[in-house]
Amino acid sequence: MKCCYHKKIDRRQEIKLISMLKLSRYVLYDILRSKVVIAYTLFLLVVSCSLFQLEENHSKAILSLLNIVLIVVPLISMIFTTIHYYNSYEFIELMLSQPLSRTRILLSEYGGVSLSLLSAFFIGVGLPVLMFAFDETGMALLFTGAALTMVFTSIAFLAAVKARDKARGIGAALLLWFYFALIYDGLILLILFAFSDYPMEKFTLLLSALNPVDLGRIFIMLKMDVSALMGYTGALYKDFFGSGMGVFFTAGIMLLWATVPLWLAVRSFKGKDL
Amino acid sequence: MIRIESLGKRFKKLQALEDINALFTNGQVVSLIGPNGSGKTTLIKSLLGLVKPDSGSIFVHGKQINGDPSYRSDIGYMPQIGRYPDNMKVGQLFKMIRDLRKVPEADLDTDLLVKFNLVSIFEKPMRTLSGGTRQKVSAALAFYFNPDILILDEPTAGLDPLSSEILKEKIMQEKKKNKLILITSHILSDLDELTTHVMYLQEGRMIFMMDIETLRKETEEDKLGKAIAKVMRGGKKEALWINEVLLSQKNRP
Numbered sequence: 001m002k003c004c005y006h007k008k009i010d011r012r013q014e015i016k017l018i019s020m021l022k023l024s025r026y027v028l029y030d031i032l033r034s035k036v037v038i039a040y041t042l043f044l045l046v047v048s049c050s051l052f053q054l055e056e057n058h059s060k061a062i063l064s065l066l067n068i069v070l071i072v073v074p075l076i077s078m079i080f081t082t083i084h085y086y087n088s089y090e091f092i093e094l095m096l097s098q099p100l101s102r103t104r105i106l107l108s109e110y111g112g113v114s115l116s117l118l119s120a121f122f123i124g125v126g127l128p129v130l131m132f133a134f135d136e137t138g139m140a141l142l143f144t145g146a147a148l149t150m151v152f153t154s155i156a157f158l159a160a161v162k163a164r165d166k167a168r169g170i171g172a173a174l175l176l177w178f179y180f181a182l183i184y185d186g187l188i189l190l191i192l193f194a195f196s197d198y199p200m201e202k203f204t205l206l207l208s209a210l211n212p213v214d215l216g217r218i219f220i221m222l223k224m225d226v227s228a229l230m231g232y233t234g235a236l237y238k239d240f241f242g243s244g245m246g247v248f249f250t251a252g253i254m255l256l257w258a259t260v261p262l263w264l265a266v267r268s269f270k271g272k273d274l
Numbered sequence: 275m276i277r278i279e280s281l282g283k284r285f286k287k288l289q290a291l292e293d294i295n296a297l298f299t300n301g302q303v304v305s306l307i308g309p310n311g312s313g314k315t316t317l318i319k320s321l322l323g324l325v326k327p328d329s330g331s332i333f334v335h336g337k338q339i340n341g342d343p344s345y346r347s348d349i350g351y352m353p354q355i356g357r358y359p360d361n362m363k364v365g366q367l368f369k370m371i372r373d374l375r376k377v378p379e380a381d382l383d384t385d386l387l388v389k390f391n392l393v394s395i396f397e398k399p400m401r402t403l404s405g406g407t408r409q410k411v412s413a414a415l416a417f418y419f420n421p422d423i424l425i426l427d428e429p430t431a432g433l434d435p436l437s438s439e440i441l442k443e444k445i446m447q448e449k450k451k452n453k454l455i456l457i458t459s460h461i462l463s464d465l466d467e468l469t470t471h472v473m474y475l476q477e478g479r480m481i482f483m484m485d486i487e488t489l490r491k492e493t494e495e496d497k498l499g500k501a502i503a504k505v506m507r508g509g510k511k512e513a514l515w516i517n518e519v520l521l522s523q524k525n526r527p
Binding site: 029 | 345
């Protein structure tokens with residue numbers, strides 16, 4: 001009797017998941033028709049291919065590609081997600097008058113958007129990397145790019161749900177991107193400079209976890225030869241990130257960065273008037 | 275069947291709904307009437323769970339609505355302004371909602387689809403449709419799943435006279451099937467033949483709710499429009515005529 005009950009619950013969850021995927025499919029379909037994602041894919045493809053063609057040394061090409069990925073992927077993820085959210089307001093409204101829960105609707109939206117951005121990234125950057133630089137560094141780059149896509153899509157959903165109108169939403173998304181991509185580094189430099197007399201290595205390790213972009217950068221840099229130039233801190237980092245623990249740590253923190261904002265977004269979406 | 279108990283909703287400074295109590299039962303066609311901004315749409319949106327009320331509770335078929343969305347499978351909703359995904363084709367829209375609602379083919383009500391001749395535009399994307407055609411799509415979608423409760427927000431606004439007549443006929447048919455139908459409209463002549471009950475809202479408060487016979491008897495008017503106007507005039511005066519203002523100034527010492 002008990003086993004049947006469990007089966008029933010499993011079955012119900014299965015149905016829920018299927019209908020979620022179903023909804024995501026329609027979101028995905030709508031996105032693919034808008035052609036922005038296709039342009040994004042082509043842009044990434046052209047940039048990565050030309051970098052690999054221009055640079056003789058593939059490691060150098062990866063380094064240039066890294067900088068582009070760290071700037072462009074979060075930016076596009078955030079802007080695209082916020083604009084998509086406001087554009088699909090009608091769709092969300094339509095879904096809300098159907099017997100579907102709000103959590104399911106928002107998660108399906110997230111699934112659709114992140115899936116389309118991920119596939120753009122894997123085609124645009126993944127394919128060239130697999131062709132030209134199929135090694136540990138290349139894999140680290142792909143992992144970081146994919147994680148950043150998920151993280152910034154999630155943050156953008158939070159910004160879009162919280163903001164009252166389109167202008168505010170996109171503005172908030174841009175500001176957040178500025179913060180994570182540029183301002184945060186400046187702040188860290190300031191802190192390090194001010195406390196340069198103290199041993200700060202462990203502390204900077206903690207600070208890096210507070211910014212997914214930095215975390216991704218360190219994670220990849222340490223897989224490269226350039227880490228030798230980074231002195232004592234670099235050696236400590238290499239010790240940490242080079243081990244299995246480091247991969248685990250990075251993946252865990254990235255997961256947190258992807259799930260916590262999304263969870264907050266769902267929570268605020270549930271109580272929202274539409 | 276819908277029961278509303280002391281429902282209240284506030285948007286920042288605006289009290290959109292205040293202490294609304296009502297009972298709607300099957301077979302009724304209830305007209306929600308009131309000036310612009312009187313809270314009709316907010317009330318409808320609360321019923322659908324699109325707006326979360328601050329206080330009070332709503333029961334649909336005896337079950338309070340809070341969180342569980344399954345009650346909405348008994349409701350067909352036609353919004354005031356039907357907005358749909360731009361890139362989606364009309365046919366896909368119907369297919370998608372059918373997919374999500376999981377209603378068997380035999381239970382579908384394609385009456386309006388046929389009468390509005392929507393099948394011929396199944397391949398058109400939603401963004402190319404005119405406002406009136408969109409309205410037809412909304413109407414067909416609301417009736418498509420044969421729900422027990424129909425909520426129609428300004429159903430005839432924007433429809434041409436012929437389509438408006440088709441829709442009204444459809445509403446009459448559904449009324450005979452003992453369904454509960456809620457309509458808001460400013461075109462009172464459209465409601466005349468349909469409605470069985472009138473609920474009058476003003477500034478978020480329910481002024482009265484009564485069946486149409488009582489209303490006609492009390493106001494001694496046959497037409498709904500005139501009856502409502504009489505009730506409104508009987509209430510507090512909203513604005514003074516300019517000659518009244520001048521007169522009151524002249525009389526001032």
